[in-house]
Amino acid sequence: MTAMASNALPRANTESGTSPVALSVEGMAVTYSGLLEVCSDVSIDVRRGEALALIGESGSGKSVTVLAVTGLLGRGGAIVRGSVKLDGEEISHLSERERRRRGLLGKRIGMIFQNPSRALDPVFTIGQQLNEALSLTGLKGKVELRAKGAEWLRHVGLPDPEEALDCYPHQLSGGQRQRAMIAIALASEPALLIADEPTTALDVTIQAQVLNLIRRLQKELNLALVLVTHDFGVVAAMADRVAVMYGGQVVETGSVDEIIRTPRHPYTQALLASIPTGEAGARIQALPGSVPHAGAMPRGCRFHPRCPAALPLCQDSAPALQPAADGRVMRCLRADDLERHDA
Amino acid sequence: MPDAQALFSLHDVSVRYPIRRGFFQRVVGHVGAVDGVSFDLRRGETMALVGESGCGKSTLGRAILRLEQVADGTIKATGKPAATRKDLARKAQVVFQDPLGSLDPRWTIGNLIGEGIDVHGTARGAERDSIVRDLLKQVELPASAFHKFPHQLSGGQQQRVAIARALAMRPELIVLDEATSALDVSVQAQILNLLKDLQAEYNLTYLFISHDLTVVGQFADRVAVMYLGRIMEMGDAADVLSAPRHPYTRALLASSLKVDPDMRIDRVPLLTGDVPSPRNPPSGCRFRTRCPQAQAGCAELRHRMVPAPNGRETAACLANGDL
Numbered sequence: 001m002t003a004m005a006s007n008a009l010p011r012a013n014t015e016s017g018t019s020p021v022a023l024s025v026e027g028m029a030v031t032y033s034g035l036l037e038v039c040s041d042v043s044i045d046v047r048r049g050e051a052l053a054l055i056g057e058s059g060s061g062k063s064v065t066v067l068a069v070t071g072l073l074g075r076g077g078a079i080v081r082g083s084v085k086l087d088g089e090e091i092s093h094l095s096e097r098e099r100r101r102r103g104l105l106g107k108r109i110g111m112i113f114q115n116p117s118r119a120l121d122p123v124f125t126i127g128q129q130l131n132e133a134l135s136l137t138g139l140k141g142k143v144e145l146r147a148k149g150a151e152w153l154r155h156v157g158l159p160d161p162e163e164a165l166d167c168y169p170h171q172l173s174g175g176q177r178q179r180a181m182i183a184i185a186l187a188s189e190p191a192l193l194i195a196d197e198p199t200t201a202l203d204v205t206i207q208a209q210v211l212n213l214i215r216r217l218q219k220e221l222n223l224a225l226v227l228v229t230h231d232f233g234v235v236a237a238m239a240d241r242v243a244v245m246y247g248g249q250v251v252e253t254g255s256v257d258e259i260i261r262t263p264r265h266p267y268t269q270a271l272l273a274s275i276p277t278g279e280a281g282a283r284i285q286a287l288p289g290s291v292p293h294a295g296a297m298p299r300g301c302r303f304h305p306r307c308p309a310a311l312p313l314c315q316d317s318a319p320a321l322q323p324a325a326d327g328r329v330m331r332c333l334r335a336d337d338l339e340r341h342d343a
Numbered sequence: 344m345p346d347a348q349a350l351f352s353l354h355d356v357s358v359r360y361p362i363r364r365g366f367f368q369r370v371v372g373h374v375g376a377v378d379g380v381s382f383d384l385r386r387g388e389t390m391a392l393v394g395e396s397g398c399g400k401s402t403l404g405r406a407i408l409r410l411e412q413v414a415d416g417t418i419k420a421t422g423k424p425a426a427t428r429k430d431l432a433r434k435a436q437v438v439f440q441d442p443l444g445s446l447d448p449r450w451t452i453g454n455l456i457g458e459g460i461d462v463h464g465t466a467r468g469a470e471r472d473s474i475v476r477d478l479l480k481q482v483e484l485p486a487s488a489f490h491k492f493p494h495q496l497s498g499g500q501q502q503r504v505a506i507a508r509a510l511a512m513r514p515e516l517i518v519l520d521e522a523t524s525a526l527d528v529s530v531q532a533q534i535l536n537l538l539k540d541l542q543a544e545y546n547l548t549y550l551f552i553s554h555d556l557t558v559v560g561q562f563a564d565r566v567a568v569m570y571l572g573r574i575m576e577m578g579d580a581a582d583v584l585s586a587p588r589h590p591y592t593r594a595l596l597a598s599s600l601k602v603d604p605d606m607r608i609d610r611v612p613l614l615t616g617d618v619p620s621p622r623n624p625p626s627g628c629r630f631r632t633r634c635p636q637a638q639a640g641c642a643e644l645r646h647r648m649v650p651a652p653n654g655r656e657t658a659a660c661l662a663n664g665d666l
Contacts, residue, residue: 057527057528057529057530058498058527173617175617176617203395203396203554203618204395204554204556204595204599205395205594205595205598205613205614206395206617207598207600208598208608208611208613208614209613209614209615211600211608212608212609212611212613215608215609216609230527230528231600232528232602233599233600233601233602234600235602236600236601236602236603236604236606236607237600237606237607237608237611238607238608256604257604260602260603261604270529271528271529272602274528274529274531274532275528275532275557275602276531276532276535276555276557276558276560276561276562277557277561278556278557278558278560278561278584279560279561280560280561280580280581281561282561283536283539284532284535284536284561286529286532286533286535286536287529287532287533288533290497290499290527290529290530291527
């Protein structure tokens, strides 16, 4: 623990530079009913042992992105462009049956949701739900399953693991349910863990416990982690790299230090400036307006109506996500002159 | 300590919910949601109530609004005492967390904002409509919102309607019960700025119920930290948040995540366990079961507030040398 804390800064380069890419999404677009494009041009990649945070306001397309990766888009939702690769294998156009056959549901991709009471089945005990995940690894036998299940619950820090195996979800507290869900998500030993707002509904003291647990297990099991959140506090505490989303697109990516200390894209800057600093009486620099609706996206750069740095040019030409002169990756027509301006 | 400037004075206020069991729903016991809370709400200030869920902060807000019956203690208001809840509505209003849940989906925005004016008969006809249009302007909503329905507005706009609805009664106190917690940060910033402007204009008093200590530090003048129905620490917001005295305040501050990439999760000190059930709270100091500094004597400690300079009060704590 102390060793990890002392070399906290170079972590992003040392750990993630060499390990293989677990998930790679390239120019993915998602529509519902073929009409409503809720995600267009999303590109992210995550390596083993690395934590990527997807951050943005509600309606920015971050949850849809992870649902598309897991194949849980639901009725009418489809990936219409781009590719999604898990360990190099294209998975964007597989049917549900094919996904199941290849072990994509649960086995290779684990998911943790915001609301554990909705993700857990109320009529089965925690033990029964754990067994389902454990059996995906090929484990058989009542005694073996029970022993392994109790081990997982101990691993996630539930007080009485043996007793908790026989509990129904409603018999556990919110924090305990979230731990049980993490145990179930990890019991099938996935390569990729997706956590969609895993602690938004929890109190701060429980949030710290649960995030600490996720981070510890991610390191121990060398998982690739995609963390969806709207809270920069969670990003700062957990992520190695960050992808900022706006209006269904990734607008800036970088290491957690780059994004939080020296944000470059005007949207990232405005979002960070609108977070209260805790300084008494100070006025917050509010970003005016709100995220446009998927059915009424502005032409050109999607952020230009709210952007303080917008030029007339931004109304017509749509920028691409590309590296600026200094190597920072963002989607902005003024990437190069804003950089000069900052320096 | 009655304060000349106090708008509401709370003295030893307790709120209890009955526990009902069995076929006849007989009362078999009580849950103490708020236990012996005293403080003054001063005119024109923002007082924050913070704590984890179940600590009684919302219940206390509801008790001041008389939406909850007070079991023990008194809540006194200055000026003419409000005889009924309807009278109190002209003095104290509330904005809840979920705007869509508090706005009737079948009513237009104009009627929602004007409801209080209609009920109290303060204005009618064209005069009432012009008051409503003024309120729309004050909360920075377009005049076209008058004939719209709640679902046609965004979350931030809906919360502005809820604020306009509260303002319509020209209250002195507005209870903001997690009023910005469900909003995106950019929208939260807009609403907090709006609330600040309205406070300056009308000398409003806010009771700001929140779990976000950073927002509280920026928005509130004073803060009361609650745990399992009791106030653990209270005082000037800047003082309490920069130099917390009670172990619980320290733990709560340490657990809340900062927007600082050096504060990685493995450096955040963890508080173990969950909040105990309020049905069966620990004896003595209620925080002792999770307190990193707990001692044997904490189980017998009597809860009382120890005063300090600058209006600061901290619950007696053995680790702080209180007996």
